[in-house]
Amino acid sequence: MNLQRRKLLGGTVGIATVGLLGGAANALAAPEDVAAAIKAIAGDAEIGSGMITLTAPEIAENGNSVPISVSVDSPMTDDDYVASVSIYAEGNPLPEVVTFNFSPASGVASASTRMRLAQTQNVVAVAKMSNGSVFSDTRNVKVTIGGCGG
Amino acid sequence: MSAKPRVKVPKTAAAGDIITIKTLVKHTMESGQRKDKEGNVIPRKIINKFACEFNGNPVFSADIDPAVASNPYFEFKARVSESGTFKFSWTDDDGTVIDTEKKIEVS
Numbered sequence: 001m002n003l004q005r006r007k008l009l010g011g012t013v014g015i016a017t018v019g020l021l022g023g024a025a026n027a028l029a030a031p032e033d034v035a036a037a038i039k040a041i042a043g044d045a046e047i048g049s050g051m052i053t054l055t056a057p058e059i060a061e062n063g064n065s066v067p068i069s070v071s072v073d074s075p076m077t078d079d080d081y082v083a084s085v086s087i088y089a090e091g092n093p094l095p096e097v098v099t100f101n102f103s104p105a106s107g108v109a110s111a112s113t114r115m116r117l118a119q120t121q122n123v124v125a126v127a128k129m130s131n132g133s134v135f136s137d138t139r140n141v142k143v144t145i146g147g148c149g150g
Numbered sequence: 151m152s153a154k155p156r157v158k159v160p161k162t163a164a165a166g167d168i169i170t171i172k173t174l175v176k177h178t179m180e181s182g183q184r185k186d187k188e189g190n191v192i193p194r195k196i197i198n199k200f201a202c203e204f205n206g207n208p209v210f211s212a213d214i215d216p217a218v219a220s221n222p223y224f225e226f227k228a229r230v231s232e233s234g235t236f237k238f239s240w241t242d243d244d245g246t247v248i249d250t251e252k253k254i255e256v257s
Contacts, residue, residue, distance in 0.1 A: 100211075107228055108229075116218070116219050
């Protein structure tokens with residue numbers, strides 16, 4: 001009787017472990033995917049830091065709606081402006097989040113939105129200037145409840 | 151789905167001012183990652199493009215992926231030098247476009 005119970009318990013734990021591992025292997029994006037995407041934007045340009053500020057909460061209780069904002073230091077004139085800012089999430093099923101396209105008529109290169117985060121991870125923002133230079137900023141966001149369904 | 155967008159643009163501004171625009175549209179933003187009770191993947195259906203124009207000139211746009219939260223919200227800036235109309239449009243995966251306009255008086 002007792003032996004059977006042990007067996008049963010062991011079996012259950014075994015199944016639970018397989019379930020967890022299966023979940024973790026569920027095709028999440030990797031930092032390499034994000035790096036590749038950034039490389040595609042930057043081309044041969046060197047990726048600088050500074051200029052761009054990504055603001056995100058340190059701890060997001062609900063991964064379904066995480067407020068983020070970016071701002072880039074730029075005069076936003078006709079010949080010197082921020083062309084685009086792309087946001088990537090390293091631990092989501094798909095790394096792309098959103099790309100903001102600015103114009104000189106924006107006045108200031110800043111934008112906010114709300115995004116989904118599947119788990120605790122780094123969020124990366126990449127700004128491309130009109131002259132081709134590229135800047136990036138990274139924030140780590142701790143997620144209490146993941147927000148990508150399942 | 152009758153989505154009525156909500157847009158906040160100041161009614162008046164001085165020439166050269168930088169104004170803040172806030173937009174929100176109701177949309178489930180189905181990511182294509184979720185499964186229903188039978189385990190079938192719920193097909194992706196999101197707003198994939200948001201654009202803002204002022205008097206016909208592009209000001210701001212966003213290329214959107216499923217990682218943007220439901221009821222997509224965007225806040226951004228615009229420099230205004232003349233009175234005119236802001237046009238906003240949201241494009242769904244199925245091709246439908248939700249749009250709205252806001253006028254601003256610039257003095």
